[in-house]
Amino acid sequence: MATQITDGVKVSVETVYQPEYSNPENEHFMFAYRITIENLGDYSVQLLRRHWHIFDSNGTHREVEGEGVVGQQPIIEPGEQHEYVSGCNLKSDMGTMGGTYQMLREFDGSLFEVNIPKFDLIAPHRLN
Template sequence: MVTTTITDGVKVSVETQYQPEYSNPANEHYMFAYKINIENLSNYTVQLMRRHWHIFDSNSTRREVEGEGVVGVQPVIEPGHSHEYISGCNLKTDMGSMKGEYEMVRLLDNTTFNVQIPEFYLIAPFKMN
């Protein structure tokens, strides 16, 4: 399932996948991969500068992660183009969620704005049975 939102002409779509080969449920270690596509629907070139994540386990554990760029880059995205990357998140439970925002800058006038990352769920498939 793909979760999508649009903020100020920037579309963010997220798709998740449980990673059983990197998980160890006996030790409360559940690994998930997520693929994010950031599409610039605006008329301005933008650059992703920072990310800020809110990560929730189903046992009420909350974490925040902040940093520059995504997977080591601060991509410049021209109008009509997109940037896609894959990253991962480990949880202590077999289900949880993530949401957040990207700090972007419009290169034309150096205006900074935040783009919402829609909340998406990380659920191990065996939890769905």
């Protein structure tokens, strides 16, 4: 599990290769990831935007940017957490993802960036 804390917000990531949704013969490898965002601070925060950097072991890089996560812009109270599951497809059986969330601190309306730790996407057969 990859974990990182930025400005009182802890982001943890777990990944799973999904062979049932993958088609290696057509260079399609599907991964799911579970993100847990914990508010360790004293004030409510809202996740407004995401910005991903996705690297494939074949040398390609792509960026994904947009509002919220899986259609939500959750408000996370102090001591609470928000969890969601999403997915990523690669053209090879290995890659990495990482990025940032743009958050709003509800106390004073300030915006700040929270790092999403870089994590590996690796099909299990690559580990043997």
